[in-house]
Amino acid sequence: MTARRVAITGIGVLAPGGIGTKNFWNLLSEGRTATRGITFFDPAQFRSRVAAEIDFDPQAHGLGPQEIRRMDRAAQLAVVAAREAVADSGLVLDELDPYGIGVTIGSAVGATTGLDTEYNVVSDGGRLDLVDHQYAVPHLYNFLVPSSFSAEVAWAVGAQGPAGVVSTGCTSGIDSVGHAVELIREGTVDVMIAGATDAPISPITMACFDAIKATTPRNDDPAHASRPFDGTRNGFVLGEGSAVFVLEELESARRRGAHIYAEIAGYASRCNAFHMTGLRPDGAEMAEAINVALAEARLNPDAVDYINAHGSGTKQNDRHETAAFKRSLGEHAYRVPVSSIKSMVGHSLGAIGSIEIAASALAIENNVVPPTANLHTPDPECDLDYVPLTAREWRTDAVLTVGSGFGGFQSAMVLVRPERSSS
Template sequence: MKRRAVVTGIGAVAPGGVGREAFWDLLSAGRTATRRISMFNPSAFRSQIAAEVDFDPRAAGLSAQDVRRMDRAAQFAVVSTREALADSGVELAGVDPGRVGVSIGSAVGCTMGLEQEYEVLSDGGRKWLVDHSYGVPHLYGYMVPSTLAAEVAYEVAAEGTVALISTGCTSGLDAVGHGMQLIEEGSADVVLAGATDAPLSPITSACFDAITATSPNNDDAAHASRPFDARRDGFVLGEGCAVLVLEDEEAARRRGAHIYARLSGFGARSNAFHMTGLKPDGREMAEAIRVALDGAELNASDVDYINAHGSGTKQNDRHETAAFKRALKQRAYEVPVSSIKSMVGHSLGAIGAIEVAACALALDRQVVPPTANLHHPDPECDLDYVPLVAREHRMDAVLSVGSGFGGFQSAMVLTRP
């Protein structure tokens, strides 16, 4: 019998609240967590808003030594992992450590730790030749993105496959897809899969300001993230993490685990076209959707909800709409579509895993999260984008997609167990 990967635990550190239930409460209520940046003075930047996590690492159970050693993104990952394990009820003590894997995604690694240390080592940028003697003992760890996956592996004593997936804004979706494949091929019995990014720093703001990708709607931060709205003017940065416990379905059933969803299909493609540009026909995303549906042994007519990338840029939203129509034909006009980035912002590499967590919860609770702030639909985006209010809806199969700088296009199908 073919092995199937299922989600048995969910942990989240997300804007609007720490923990899985706080995250779901925000989404189902259609609230936004976007606001003026408080983590540094953003006055010098074009876009001064973000979706921040109100996160106290000590209150979340990390020790003073943990906080000193780990970048904020790593802290998110460890706290999310602990919640996901507790939720799943899996006893790792009874699992061969060589059969426990980790697949963590991140687009920008330990950005905050690196920027803070550079500021110290360069004396606020005044010295071209930095003085390494001022660096913290863990500076090397900040420079190596795989540190994030290693911290999760240390937490769960995983001795199987441990990987850091970095594919831009599809990192989270791709990391969960990799974890799914480890279960299916028999390389692991339990995988901690997800993604984390804590990019809210001056260097990140400067980079996105330079290409005018982020929203300058600083006077109305709560409504600045407006996917599929005719007045949208860019995405809103965010931060956060989601980690899922993945297991083989038969093993999960034998131990009586609560199964949120089955990961039934995954597909990834590249447009080999442009670092930030997208072709208007959405062909590569449509192809990723086709591969994911084929893997799930489903047809377009079986899709009951689409969790869109929905970044809130004019280019992306039109590209995605075209991809849905190309892949799903008439079904694209019949199925609800929504973007949670309207509420939690765009946390770069982490968002794909956060969206998979949202899809698993949506399937489990049979509720479609809304697209907040969608008051003036773009005529070119003419699908059912579930504006403003969550919707109870029968779902057996959910499609989640991601699109990333560099031309990455990914799609995953989740089904009811």
């Protein structure tokens, strides 16, 4: 029996500097950065005081007062992105079997913003050891359970099929979409609303990353603080955002005349079982995930036209990832363009994998490779073609996008142009 194939027919994106898919792509293709000094709270006490924030007004994007009160910021971003994706797909979900529509949402840190805010309230600014729950928002339970994210999206679109949250750290956004693809392939559902969301820009998150010196202290130049693969890089810039997709069985999408951005042809995930935050320098586990994803897509390594890198901007990650590309693609790694959009939109933890899938699909759509912004000083240990500063017109029939997360998670996904897809 031939496995069912899966197409992306709708995209919704809320990212720093680019609310809405069109604005997001304009930011990337123009090589603009959306990193700035933190405005959500006073960051004076922190080592790193820069972030990639979204100027997001939930009411202006169609959320009512009760929804705003009930939902954490990350859930709000996911619901708005899901609505954009459904509208973009042209599907009228009310006309479909609701049990044939599922939801998967990825998130690394859940309702961090809401929990941070509510703890500040119930503890009276940290003054009380015994907190007073009577001051908490009535829907505090929703903040405690990340499953509320998928529930909110399911309610928003009327999906009554399988719904769940995938939380695998910074690979959550790839893994949630990969899980959705498998549900369509096996015939459990015909349509999945899948993606990821995170809104981690809060004091507690900044404190955690400060403690391990993972975020950049380049506070005097926020617009150029995120420097993946650059020899002067010194940590990532925390971001926020959401990207959600409508995924459909490919032939069904073709029959209804849907616009197909790309086919998701291969996916794999591995764990290095090595260290919570450390990475092996040879990139073996990421390379294995890449090899398996390519095999599932029935593509040779030299068929990859563009790599959308994890590219966090930490010295450890960028070297590890470079090694993984060389290990999996061989000499072709030196010929294929590689770039990191985190240089422009920061690192939104669990959400970034889905945001990077969106960038990969749009690269196929537009035959343009987004640049790695702020890449001025090549690192001799990162010696591939990282598309510095300026986007490049480039035929992109097959895109590899990868993610790396604390805990040792390594994930890879292959997107292909529909007409190039194998039967």
